[in-house]
Amino acid sequence: MDEAGQGDRPDGDGALFRAARIQDVARLADVSTATVSRALATPERVSPEARARVLEAIAKTGYVPNPAARTLRSQKTYMVLVVLPDLSNTFFSKILRGIEETLFEAGYGMIISDLDGSPAKEAHFAAFTAAGRVDGAILLNGHLFGQSRDGEGQPARITIPLVALCEAIPGADIPQIEIDNRAAASRMTQHLAGLGHSSIAYVSGPAINVLERERFQGFKEGLQAAGLPYDPALVIPGDYTIEAGVAAGERLVAQATRPTAVFCTSDEMAIGLMRTVLSAGLRVPEDISVAGFDDIDFAAVAEPSLTTIRQPRRELGQAAATALIDLLQGRTTPKRIRLETELVVRDSVAPLPR
Amino acid sequence: MDEAGQGDRPDGDGALFRAARIQDVARLADVSTATVSRALATPERVSPEARARVLEAIAKTGYVPNPAARTLRSQKTYMVLVVLPDLSNTFFSKILRGIEETLFEAGYGMIISDLDGSPAKEAHFAAFTAAGRVDGAILLNGHLFGQSRDGEGQPARITIPLVALCEAIPGADIPQIEIDNRAAASRMTQHLAGLGHSSIAYVSGPAINVLERERFQGFKEGLQAAGLPYDPALVIPGDYTIEAGVAAGERLVAQATRPTAVFCTSDEMAIGLMRTVLSAGLRVPEDISVAGFDDIDFAAVAEPSLTTIRQPRRELGQAAATALIDLLQGRTTPKRIRLETELVVRDSVAPLPR
DNA sequence: AAGTTGCATGTAATCGATTACATAGGGCGG
DNA sequence: CCGCCCTATGTAATCGATTACATGCAACTT
Structure with missing residues (x-):
């Protein structure tokens, strides 16, 4: 073990807290770090006994894998970028909720970029995706990074899966989720x-x-x-x-x-x-x-x-998130998904009076 | 159709595209990786000549530091978690915009968590912060992680800076940004x-x-x-x-x-x-x-x-983000910031008729 | 019985940056 | 002219996981 009480859990003495690492779990479960990692990622490849010991050790230590380390090695961030033109618009925020829900269930987090019409922000977020900060992106803004809305300009070289939501992106070969x-x-x-x-x-x-x-x-x-x-x-x-x-x-x-x-x-x-x-x-x-x-x-x-x-709106968000997750996990997804709309008749429209 | 086409560099020779790493920049600028890193983080500690060569090499390669690697070593994520009870509510979305703006300018990204009243999500995001996925958090939900709104329950052990926005959190020793x-x-x-x-x-x-x-x-x-x-x-x-x-x-x-x-x-x-x-x-x-x-x-x-x-609302978001950034960067910030409200007189209220 | 197969596991390389420590050289005081 | 200090830079350890590869062992084939 580590120096004196290893990381010292504070439950009790108020000593300095250090988050448990995979090493701590491995030691406690009397297995290697590789086995711990496998017990979490591919449980079927670990004996039931080892798995049980690992899970117990995890529960005891409160271990949570360090996402930075995981990302660095596996090149996966479990993060999705959502690009939208105006965060303060009700229309988008309900869609966002649908997206967030679905991503969350699949274990993905959501990073939001409110472009706000600023090319500087756009460039920033293009770099963002290029730097491998997210695994994929959902675009609600109707155009690709680095490309103006009318399709002029070089789209930035984005190599991660993308999905267009609501505003189809003409000429982009990515799944489009929209209404008719x-x-x-x-x-x-x-x-x-x-x-x-x-x-x-x-x-x-x-x-x-x-x-x-x-x-x-x-x-x-x-x-x-x-x-x-x-x-x-x-x-x-x-x-x-x-x-x-x-x-x-x-x-x-x-x-x-x-x-x-x-x-x-x-x-x-x-x-x-x-x-x-x-x-x-x-x-x-x-x-x-x-x-x-x-x-x-x-x-x-x-x-x-x-x-x-x-x-x-919620369903649109869910559909887009689902499509993106499918892509991220190597499945295929239709190039175009169209959700049904509904005519809602209320009081602001009346027959033309005679 | 993935291989061959996707993933190779369109500019020119079609060689496989791999994002530039610090090593590539160092080689091109004829310095060590340490100097590259310093040229970016602490420019004043690098000779002007070396800095110029580094910047040139960065421009040439399109180098963007890998955030996962940076985070792993420096224990800083440049990400902020925003916790709110309902993303689809107009009131919050305008605040979000203020937050995003300010964070963006300071080089921070924003991760949004819509709690949606679900304790499971709350636990998840508590783990999230514990795992060092974000440097700090802005709480719009009126209570700490793991604590119900009436203050019962153990708040989770969160060791990162927090700021409460709009809904003050009774008993929490964190900056509160609100109106009167x-x-x-x-x-x-x-x-x-x-x-x-x-x-x-x-x-x-x-x-x-x-x-x-x-x-x-x-x-x-x-x-x-x-x-x-x-x-x-x-x-x-x-x-x-x-x-x-x-x-x-x-x-x-x-x-x-x-x-x-x-x-x-x-x-x-x-x-x-x-x-x-x-x-x-x-x-x-x-x-x-x-x-x-x-x-x-x-x-x-x-x-x-x-x-x-x-x-x-926008200013509330900005103030909260500013306060959090101050904390993150080791500065102090007032424990309580109160922004002014305004009585807006329109047509739905009239004097009592005689 | 020898060889093959496959499972469970361990060892150690690896991801790409930051940064502690080491070192070389230049300027300056004595 | 010597030693000291300071600046600029390089070397290599380090962050904490994942995963390629190696190994040991049991079961099964022939």
């Missing part, structure tokens, strides 16, 4: 049209965004399916934020002739927009119907409650 | 009373919660300062969620005699409550004034917009 944005947008558009609305405004996301492109496509398809013409004048630019919704609302109330329905491509925008048009004295849905997208928690308690498209 | 919940609640109560309300309901947080205790105390103090009696019948139990607000609202509308104002201790509850009372045909604020707490983004666009207490 086009179909969902089309469905909502047809829902509005089916209620008699023929003048439907569309509040967009950022133009470069993949989601936006798909939803916009879906919007146009929906119009077409309903036999309505597409009028570019009814497209109001937005960026998914509450403020953008407020701005869009101001633009609407200022107009002489107004659409009878507005399809906002995020609930935040829908809520901001409703707020503005209500303040201007219009009624929702009597004077104007408003639809959202995402079904965030506040959609159900907005005033009026918001008709929207529900995205299974 | 009592003063803020008292202020809001007096605001309501000052508008003529003498029957003010209070929708509480979870009873065991430290925030709740302080806010409740502040509520009672505010009543007293305004010369109003405290009536236990006007206290409605809640837990900060939208659903709790909805439930509280249902309870209110069912009552024969109603208070003229309601102070909800979270914006989520206020919004849920408003929704319910509005649906029941009451008007806010004409029939009943509603106040919230936190000033989340949706407070400003609620219908009506919500009078509330603004917590500087």
